[in-house]
Amino acid sequence: MRPRLPAATDIPGQDPRARLAVYGVPMVNAPALELRGLWRKFGDKIAVSGIDLVVPAGSFYGLVGPNGAGKTTTLSMATGLLQPDFGTVLVHGQDLWADPVAVKGMLGVLPDGVRLFDRLTGQQLITYAGLLQGLDRETVATRATDLLAALDLRADADKLVVEYSAGMTKKVALACALVHAPRLLVLDEPFEAVDPVSAANIRDILASYVRSGGTVIVSSHVMDLVQRMCDHVAVIAAGHVLAAGTIDEVRGGSTLEDRFVDLVGGRVSGEGLAWLRTSSV
Numbered sequence: 548m549r550p551r552l553p554a555a556t557d558i559p560g561q562d563p564r565a566r567l568a569v570y571g572v573p574m575v576n577a578p579a580l581e582l583r584g585l586w587r588k589f590g591d592k593i594a595v596s597g598i599d600l601v602v603p604a605g606s607f608y609g610l611v612g613p614n615g616a617g618k619t620t621t622l623s624m625a626t627g628l629l630q631p632d633f634g635t636v637l638v639h640g641q642d643l644w645a646d647p648v649a650v651k652g653m654l655g656v657l658p659d660g661v662r663l664f665d666r667l668t669g670q671q672l673i674t675y676a677g678l679l680q681g682l683d684r685e686t687v688a689t690r691a692t693d694l695l696a697a698l699d700l701r702a703d704a705d706k707l708v709v710e711y712s713a714g715m716t717k718k719v720a721l722a723c724a725l726v727h728a729p730r731l732l733v734l735d736e737p738f739e740a741v742d743p744v745s746a747a748n749i750r751d752i753l754a755s756y757v758r759s760g761g762t763v764i765v766s767s768h769v770m771d772l773v774q775r776m777c778d779h780v781a782v783i784a785a786g787h788v789l790a791a792g793t794i795d796e797v798r799g800g801s802t803l804e805d806r807f808v809d810l811v812g813g814r815v816s817g818e819g820l821a822w823l824r825t826s827s828v
């Protein structure tokens with residue numbers, strides 16, 4: 548008997564590439580992540596207003612924007628943590644919100660400010676993350692040991708995560724995001740509170756991950772870091788994309804920081820804080 552071909556209503560997101568996936572046709576060159584018309588409101592506040600973004604597979608993509616621009620909200624919707632009000636999220640061509648469980652296996656996520664199971668030790672937390680992703684115990688044990696060493700957490704492997712410093716917590720959360728060797732890593736402020744040596748080690752790990760075919764998206768407020776580390780960048784403000792492309796395209800001959808200030812504006816002088824001048828006391 549011929550297999551029943553899927554009806555249009557079976558096909559996630561009505562995306563032509565998703566349609567090919569349903570028919571078993573491999574999606575060559577699908578972007579690692581594609582956001583189409585994403586919207587999200589919190590009460591009356593529109594946090595994200597129609598974001599479109601294409602992250603090429605194999606890129607090291609920076610997401611920058613002022614405080615409250617909508618970066619975390621966008622990344623939460625892009626990784627299955629927060630349901631969009633409207634819009635589509637495609638991960639390697641597959642509609643995330645049509646089948647979150649299937650698609651999440653391709654993702655490694657370091658969310659901003661999400662609580663961890665911090666009554667586990669670092670080693671236990673990484674092991675738990677690996678087992679949840681369906682790895683066998685032996686593989687998880689080897690990878691947990693490797694990750695603890697690479698992130699300089701070996702000496703603290705048996706300490707409870709609740710007793711970790713902010714930087715150590717960030718590193719163990721990163722280890723949890725990496726343990727199943729995802730195809731796409733989405734990291735919200737991965738370097739916040741991390742010491743310079745660990746940050747350099749993390750940059751090396753991420754660069755080698757990208758060289759081996761993985762895709763990384765990082766949000767950061769440190770323009771210099773994004774300019775040195777990433778090959779693409781998107782500038783987001785007030786819930787939409789102001790500029791996106793390769794670093795050179797976006798900065799257009801100036802530094803990324805200057806370009807960012809030009810695009811976003813908002814520089815204020817300190818004149819209004821005359822009372823802060825200690826010499827007048």
Ligand SMILES: Nc1ncnc2c1ncn2[C@@H]1O[C@H](COP(=O)(O)OP(=O)(O)OP(=O)(O)O)[C@@H](O)[C@H]1O
Pocket residue numbers: 589592593594612613614615616617618619620621
């Ligand atoms: N759970 C929430 N409830 C209400 N408003 C929210 C919520 N989450 C975000 N917002 C609002 O949505 C907007 C975007 O917030 P978001 O955290 O996405 O910005 P961001 O670019 O990540 O900021 P930052 O760089 O400061 O981390 C802000 O105005 C914020 O106050």
